[in-house]
Amino acid sequence: MSLKIRLASIEDVPAIRALLADDELGQRREDLSENGLKHYETAFAAIAADARNRLYVALEGGRVVGTYQVTYIPYLSRGGNERAHIEAVRVASDRRGEGIGRAMMLHALDEAKARGCLMAQLTSDKSRKEAHRFYEDLGFTATHWGFKKTL
Amino acid sequence: MSLKIRLASIEDVPAIRALLADDELGQRREDLSENGLKHYETAFAAIAADARNRLYVALEGGRVVGTYQVTYIPYLSRGGNERAHIEAVRVASDRRGEGIGRAMMLHALDEAKARGCLMAQLTSDKSRKEAHRFYEDLGFTATHWGFKKTL
Numbered sequence: 265m266s267l268k269i270r271l272a273s274i275e276d277v278p279a280i281r282a283l284l285a286d287d288e289l290g291q292r293r294e295d296l297s298e299n300g301l302k303h304y305e306t307a308f309a310a311i312a313a314d315a316r317n318r319l320y321v322a323l324e325g326g327r328v329v330g331t332y333q334v335t336y337i338p339y340l341s342r343g344g345n346e347r348a349h350i351e352a353v354r355v356a357s358d359r360r361g362e363g364i365g366r367a368m369m370l371h372a373l374d375e376a377k378a379r380g381c382l383m384a385q386l387t388s389d390k391s392r393k394e395a396h397r398f399y400e401d402l403g404f405t406a407t408h409w410g411f412k413k414t415l
Numbered sequence: 416m417s418l419k420i421r422l423a424s425i426e427d428v429p430a431i432r433a434l435l436a437d438d439e440l441g442q443r444r445e446d447l448s449e450n451g452l453k454h455y456e457t458a459f460a461a462i463a464a465d466a467r468n469r470l471y472v473a474l475e476g477g478r479v480v481g482t483y484q485v486t487y488i489p490y491l492s493r494g495g496n497e498r499a500h501i502e503a504v505r506v507a508s509d510r511r512g513e514g515i516g517r518a519m520m521l522h523a524l525d526e527a528k529a530r531g532c533l534m535a536q537l538t539s540d541k542s543r544k545e546a547h548r549f550y551e552d553l554g555f556t557a558t559h560w561g562f563k564k565t566l
């Protein structure tokens with residue numbers, strides 16, 4: 265089936281929330297209650313209104329089977345340029361291993377190049393070993409440690 | 416001497432550029448020519464105009480001795496919130512080990528908390544081993560790999 269990647273709309277938010285919860289790490293931290301949906305919709309509006317943030321969905325037929333977000337971060341370093349910072353990459357658990365993630369990342373890299381970014385970057389939880397091979401196959405190199413601190 | 420941390424202004428750009436170039440990794444990639452300055456100034460204007468990006472300098476007397484940048488990234492995940500994404504942390508080579516970096520990171524964490532962020536994150540080149548201990552001492556954990564790809 266052919267895959268379509270487009271900017272997410274407010275109607276996609278329930279499907280994106282379900283994707284974010286659809287893995288081992290995500291299910292512990294997402295709020296899937298009816299009441300919780302409005303927080304996701306408010307967050308979506310903030311992302312959609314920001315010219316340096318883009319949230320995408322991948323569709324097969326009418327079904328949302330993947331999502332990712334990119335933030336274009338303007339830097340002083342290296343003479344000034346934006347970097348494409350990719351996060352929240354998810355593929356529906358029943359559709360993994362079929363090239364959806366790869367298609368989304370190639371889409372992200374194409375968009376970043378078209379925008380003039382000199383670098384794309386992302387972090388991946390150390391426990392997601394399959395994801396690491398996936399990113400290396402796409403030409404990413406794990407040159408850094410990713411540090412997090414809960415506030 | 417007392418340290419002051421404030422938002423950077425356009426007049427600080429030459430000093431920030433010098434700090435970015437003032438380490439082993441940075442000296443290979445920064446353009447220190449007079450002609451190159453205008454690219455840094457253009458990049459500074461883009462950062463200063465973006466409500467989700469803040470570039471700070473740390474001053475001792477009138478001298479810029481440190482810098483860091485924070486990008487507040489809006490997310491759908493975890494019910495919607497911004498994360499504080501910290502980059503470009505630098506301290507003047509003759510002033511390292513005296514708490515300037517620590518003061519800047521505590522400043523960043525305070526600002527992020529005040530803004531309602533639930534998480535702060537950063538990546539650090541695997542070769543910067545002293546920086547890793549520094550971030551761990553501040554309560555950061557290296558839970559992720561940081562992947563980069565040149566475009």
